[in-house]
Amino acid sequence: MSRIDEIDIVEVLRQKDRRSVARLISALENREEGAIDIIRKIYAMTGKAWIIGVTGPAGVGKSTLINGMIDEFRKSGKTVGIIAVDPTSPFTGGAILADRIRMQLHSVDEGVFIRSMATRGHLGGLSPATSDVVDLLDAFGKDVIIIETVGVGQDEVDIIKIAHSIAVILMPGMGDEVQTMKAGLMEIADIFVINKAEREGSDRLQAELEMVLGLASDMIEWKPRIIRTVASKKMGIDVLLDALYEHREYIKASEQFKEKRHHAIRQRLFDAYQDLTLARAMSKLQDVEFNEIINDIYERKLDPYTAAEKLFFK
Template identity: 45%
Template structure:
């Protein structure tokens, strides 16, 4: 255990990769290591990058990594991809787009595939980001594809959330419906050299006017052309502006506490689900279900009794 901690804290990439593989595979041994690493977390700036496929997030990340390395910052990347139905691996090839950073000892890039379980992926991605935090990376970038519920769940770990869109994709209204508008701290119009960039910016501004913000921060809109490295410096400046805003108002720690509360709740729910599945696999439960089918017992009664078994409680309302 001590060797694992020392090697990960020293940014030994092979051991970091092996631990993340354990996390992906649900290895029970991962828990002890993660518990030992936890005291070393909380120092990295976690930045979420999300948006529809084709928005150019990977090339944008490549440019952002290059900019951060120019500032001597160490960078970790968790790229959450859809999964190939043939190989079971991530299919977007983020590491191919970021090959110029592959040999940099202060950059770690890992793609994680859903393998058909987005809920499990959400948990695994958060734990992987925490490993990179404990390893001492200054900035951890978390990229997700799409704007569905699983992506929103993953974004719940981020200190700053950026939504990437591109002109002509016709996706801004769908993004609004998905609820990501409220979660985004800034908007990035990538491929801004394409026709329609100005119109897209106007549409985002209009939608922002409709969204009720619970705070005074109005997400800025940054235009970038990542393939030409244009706008990256301004993007980083706006991210820093958001961080200062959170810190000055005490929201930096407040946001992290909310995220930790949500994570603890997720873990409790997962533990209860596993315990409940174990109980419900017993033959007695099937017998009770038969009694429900024969109208000898009511569903609520059976549910209450079996939940009491799991919780170890009797009496009172559940």
């Protein structure tokens, strides 16, 4: 019997048992035996939470901004789940925790659940288990789930597959970077936030963003808003939340958003099928046999595709 089998998942959620939820998250992250059963048991209970992605380059103040967002949501009575995705330590495989001291002050609040996760080398800016953990926090009853992702760029746009509303955080002095990140930004951003807006260069950055948005205005249904904040002084965070709520109302009636969600679900289904197919193939192989196949490929006796077919049809 696995550790997961010892947990009554539905009862854990009903009782709001934070410690057991943390154990279930670890099981999902580590892909422990029986982890898939967690999602099987809770999936019908999901779909109620509003999922917000917060992304942007290192140093722009994402964690400080999220801390302010938590304050605002809690003032309005919303419960909040936070998934903070960090780069993976090359030595331990665990999350390299950023400076989240202020955010962690909320961890004593029963209405807030904070969890750091590691990317574990996964491209896309997220952990492979992020979707599953979002489902768990959704079933746990969190009204809002905020995902803080690693950076933003061409290879770091997985957040679009999970989040309903996405805020891309920038800061003055990044005008040139806006030009190089154009494609990735335009694909994922619902709201641009110019944080540290008291600094010189805010006007230039806003002009750069407005120029980029102007070029794409005829191709998009929702024109991303540009919000200025000074998160360290809690300035502009209420305006950011107003813009997020505006976007939430938009997506309720948007066919384009519905199509995006269908595409994301299709991708998640494909990923799940791929994982199960690989697990099934590997379960039929002894280590010795697998090593023999690898050696045959190494010695050019077998090509990788024929070897893969042998595994698939075994």
